[in-house]
Amino acid sequence: MRLRAGLAVALLLACLPSAPAATTSVAVIVRASTHAADAATAVTRAGGTVRRHLGIIDAVAATVPERALPRLAAATGVIDVTTDDRLQLLSTEERFDRQDAGSLRRTARTIDAVDLWDGGITGAGVDVAVIDSGVARVAGLDEPGAVIDGPDLSFEAGDPDRRHKDGYGHGTHLAGIVAGRDGAVRGMAPGARLVSIKVADSNGATDVSQVI
Secondary structure: OHHHHHHHHHHHHHHOOOOOOOOOEEEEEEEEOOOHHHHHHHHHHOOOEEEEEEHHHOEEEEEEEHHHHHHHHOOOOEEEEEEOOEEEOOOOOOOOOOOOOOOHHHHHHHOOHHHHHHOOOOOOOOEEEEEEOOOOOOOOOOOOOOEEEEEEOOOOOOOOOOOOOOOOOHHHHHHHHHHOEEOOEEOOOOOOEEEEEEOOOOOOEEEHHHHO
């Protein structure tokens, strides 16, 4: 009797519908041959969700079921499908003094920037966009009008205490190389104005679509 009951239970379980396998979704960038709207249409037809339009490259950032990727890549009008990878800015831990090969003073002389400055070419009248972790108004970048805030496209844009602020340091480091002017220490174009476009957060984290 026990054997029969065991067989009956086993047969019953075998007949029950199995639970559907979990669907794995991946973050991708889908680029179209004509317009971002075509990429969005292809994503929707593949069962995915559009997260943002990237009109500058006729693409969209989307989340798509992994199993639908081959069909999406083969869709009419789709040029390519790439992963929307996470990016990490490099650390700013290393420091250079004036004697180091990588110091601003030596670099300026190596590329003949000093001769350009002496000739009145300093980058004045030119705006340089720094697409990074933001720019802090530290010494050398704190003159009125030296840096203006463009859009904050980072994960911290919704936090008023962090919006536009550089909590990581990489953007400020680069800004100093471009246009810092702190006494005798100057960036390569000390007369230029910087436009800070923040794409990375206080951990230096962003992703491909944020940067695009």
